[in-house]
Amino acid sequence: MFQGIPVSPGIAVGRVLHYAPFVPQKWDKTVQDGSQAQELIQYEEGIQAAETELQSLCDRLEKSDPEKAKIFHAHQDILHDIVIDEEIRAAISDATSAQEAVYQVFGRYAAVIAQGADPVMRERSADLLDIRARLLRCMQGQPEQDLSSVHEPIVLLAHDLLPSDTAKLDPDKILAIITEVGGISSHSAIIARSYGIPAVLGVPNAVSEIRQDTVVIVDATKGEIYLNPEKPMQAAYLEKREVFQKQQEVTRKWLSAEPVMLDGERVEVELNIGLATKQELDASCHLDGVGLLRTEFLYMGRDTLPDEEEQVKAYTQVLRAFEGKPVIIRTLDVGGDKKLSYLNLPVEENPFLGNRALRLCFQHPEIFLTQLRACLRASVAGQLWIMFPMVGTVEDIRKAKQLLKQAQQELDQEQIPYADTIKIGIMVEIPSIALMADLAAKEVDFASIGTNDLTQYTMAADRMNPAVGHYCQMYNPAVFRLIGQVVSSFSAQGKPVGVCGEMGGDSLAAAVLIGLGVRRLSMGLSNVAQIKKSIGMLDARRTSEIARHVCGLSTADGVEQYLRQQLAEIL
Amino acid sequence: MCEKTTVIINPTGLHARPASDFVKAAAKFKSQIKIYNMDSGASCNAKSVIMILTLGLANGARVKIEATGEDEQEAVESLIALIDSGIGE
Numbered sequence: 151m152f153q154g155i156p157v158s159p160g161i162a163v164g165r166v167l168h169y170a171p172f173v174p175q176k177w178d179k180t181v182q183d184g185s186q187a188q189e190l191i192q193y194e195e196g197i198q199a200a201e202t203e204l205q206s207l208c209d210r211l212e213k214s215d216p217e218k219a220k221i222f223h224a225h226q227d228i229l230h231d232i233v234i235d236e237e238i239r240a241a242i243s244d245a246t247s248a249q250e251a252v253y254q255v256f257g258r259y260a261a262v263i264a265q266g267a268d269p270v271m272r273e274r275s276a277d278l279l280d281i282r283a284r285l286l287r288c289m290q291g292q293p294e295q296d297l298s299s300v301h302e303p304i305v306l307l308a309h310d311l312l313p314s315d316t317a318k319l320d321p322d323k324i325l326a327i328i329t330e331v332g333g334i335s336s337h338s339a340i341i342a343r344s345y346g347i348p349a350v351l352g353v354p355n356a357v358s359e360i361r362q363d364t365v366v367i368v369d370a371t372k373g374e375i376y377l378n379p380e381k382p383m384q385a386a387y388l389e390k391r392e393v394f395q396k397q398q399e400v401t402r403k404w405l406s407a408e409p410v411m412l413d414g415e416r417v418e419v420e421l422n423i424g425l426a427t428k429q430e431l432d433a434s435c436h437l438d439g440v441g442l443l444r445t446e447f448l449y450m451g452r453d454t455l456p457d458e459e460e461q462v463k464a465y466t467q468v469l470r471a472f473e474g475k476p477v478i479i480r481t482l483d484v485g486g487d488k489k490l491s492y493l494n495l496p497v498e499e500n501p502f503l504g505n506r507a508l509r510l511c512f513q514h515p516e517i518f519l520t521q522l523r524a525c526l527r528a529s530v531a532g533q534l535w536i537m538f539p540m541v542g543t544v545e546d547i548r549k550a551k552q553l554l555k556q557a558q559q560e561l562d563q564e565q566i567p568y569a570d571t572i573k574i575g576i577m578v579e580i581p582s583i584a585l586m587a588d589l590a591a592k593e594v595d596f597a598s599i600g601t602n603d604l605t606q607y608t609m610a611a612d613r614m615n616p617a618v619g620h621y622c623q624m625y626n627p628a629v630f631r632l633i634g635q636v637v638s639s640f641s642a643q644g645k646p647v648g649v650c651g652e653m654g655g656d657s658l659a660a661a662v663l664i665g666l667g668v669r670r671l672s673m674g675l676s677n678v679a680q681i682k683k684s685i686g687m688l689d690a691r692r693t694s695e696i697a698r699h700v701c702g703l704s705t706a707d708g709v710e711q712y713l714r715q716q717l718a719e720i721l
Numbered sequence: 722m723c724e725k726t727t728v729i730i731n732p733t734g735l736h737a738r739p740a741s742d743f744v745k746a747a748a749k750f751k752s753q754i755k756i757y758n759m760d761s762g763a764s765c766n767a768k769s770v771i772m773i774l775t776l777g778l779a780n781g782a783r784v785k786i787e788a789t790g791e792d793e794q795e796a797v798e799s800l801i802a803l804i805d806s807g808i809g810e
Binding site: 220223224227228231232233234259262263266267268271274277278459463 | 732734736737738741744745765766768769770771772774775777779780781
């Protein structure tokens with residue numbers, strides 16, 4: 151048996167097809183004076199062959215998948231780019247070999263584009279490298295190994311897959327994908343999930359050890375691959391595959407269901423998002439809003455701070471997609487495990503207890519004010535709520551509100567409009583503010599409980615440190631007791647309180663949270679269907695009994711055992 | 722020589738597809754045409770998709786088109802009009 155990382159769940163039984171992306175033969179870097187004409191011919195013939203390939207690819211895709219065809223039309227334009235062409239010809243006339251010239255010139259521009267500020271444009275760098283590989287292959291007279299010409303369904307095995315490989319995949323012909331490299335967030339994983347193709351990545355030596363045409367079972371629910379299984383085992387897995395697919399269908403139905411409990415009580419289900427993906431924005435109609443918009447992604451992976459305009463644009467996009475449903479923007483939460491290279495923050499002994507999130511924003515009010523102004527300006531596009539992270543004291547709340555007021559006054563002076571319905575809230579993740587929840591609630595309009603940090607601070611166990619991992623217990627009754635106190639304090643004052651940490655998307659924990667009085671759960675898109683399903687199978691009275699019992703237990707293990715037993719049918 | 726400035730209004734800037742369309746329009750003219758990113762000062766041949774991508778012209782960027790040749794006037798006018806139209810976005 152081979153073991154890898156399951157990145158796209160599912161089960162498949164089928165024959166292996168080896169897919170080896172083109173690896174160019176070595177070439178001479180320079181040529182003797184006098185052979186330039188010959189090199190030029192090789193280059194021109196290569197261009198022509200690549201153009202023919204791209205054109206036939208476009209013609210075929212035009213009918214089946216016009217969006218993908220656009221990618222290859224763009225490749226055609228780049229292939230004929232006049233500046234690149236001029237530079238390659240100049241290099242060839244300087245006695246550089248044609249292949250070396252192509253390799254260098256495309257590589258140079260790919261590197262320049264990869265450093266651009268705009269993420270959409272940075273992606274074009276991968277296209278340049280793709281075109282270079284095609285052109286070099288054509289210059290070497292090698293045929294294209296074409297995934298779109300696969301006729302019967304197969305299990306695709308490759309070292310790794312490139313964007314242009316996956317763009318040509320016919321999802322009906324690919325039973326499963328196995329690669330040697332990659333993980334949960336690699337390009338191949340994203341493609342596999344979007345097509346619903348089972349995939350196991352990161353299987354070491356798979357290419358050399360699994361031969362072409364071997365019959366394999368791919369269990370991508372566990373990341374397991376079995377070679378040459380006996381007939382009964384094949385049959386057993388085909389049956390498993392059917393059960394799995396039926397389950398998937400049921401789950402998909404739940405995604406669009408209204409989250410109502412058996413007794414008719416409604417629970418709001420909201421989304422946690424970072425850089426909003428198309429999938430997330432498209433799902434907006436099935437959700438009650440955004441419970442957590444993480445803004446730090448706008449600030450990370452770049453060399454400079456995002457300016458006000460860029461932020462306004464990003465927030466507006468989400469507000470528009472959610473058409474008047476609440477969108478909770480959490481102000482910048484960096485420090486701790488998230489660093490920004492351009493801020494030159496000093497290394498701290500205990501970053502999670504250090505200068506992070508709101509604390510850092512108070513030290514850099516210019517950064518904070520820019521973000522607050524952007525939030526205010528975007529607020530006209532929908533229903534925006536602002537939430538401050540890492541609030542430890544009531545003074546923190548007052549200071550943050552003071553800065554928000556300053557941003558409002560600035561906009562008033564500049565006569566820039568903003569909504570007057572903005573709600574102001576706090577993230578409850580530090581035990582000190584959880585214990586002061588009754589007084590904190592008087593200062594704000596709402597709260598959201600960040601259970602990951604609340605757990606690590608309550609348990610005094612750094613969640614990034616594996617040595618104390620077993621102390622970071624999400625199911626510890628202490629955490630549930632604390633949450634119960636926060637929920638009662640806010641609810642007593644009629645102020646909404648939600649949960650946006652990992653607990654919100656965990657079926658077992660969510661049942662307890664509902665029992666403690668939480669009626670707003672926010673989670674990643676992948677958990678929505680399961681949580682809606684759980685909600686539909688619970689009622690308020692039963693959940694309160696469960697919550698009461700859980701708060702009376704003495705250990706996290708005891709809680710988990712009890713919940714698994716009580717809630718077996720909703721999992 | 723003829724020149725004129727404007728601002729990029731496409732929501733995602735002058736990225737791949739709009740850049741391709743722009744280059745195709747520029748290629749119809751005989752004049753030498755340059756495009757400037759007025760914010761960074763960088764400039765390039767307006768008939769090259771790749772070079773335009775390297776300019777990183779995002780939404781709101783100020784650009785200048787400069788043409789030299791027999792049809793310079795027409796080139797500048799029509800390319801500025803194309804940018805102002807949002808290049809089909």
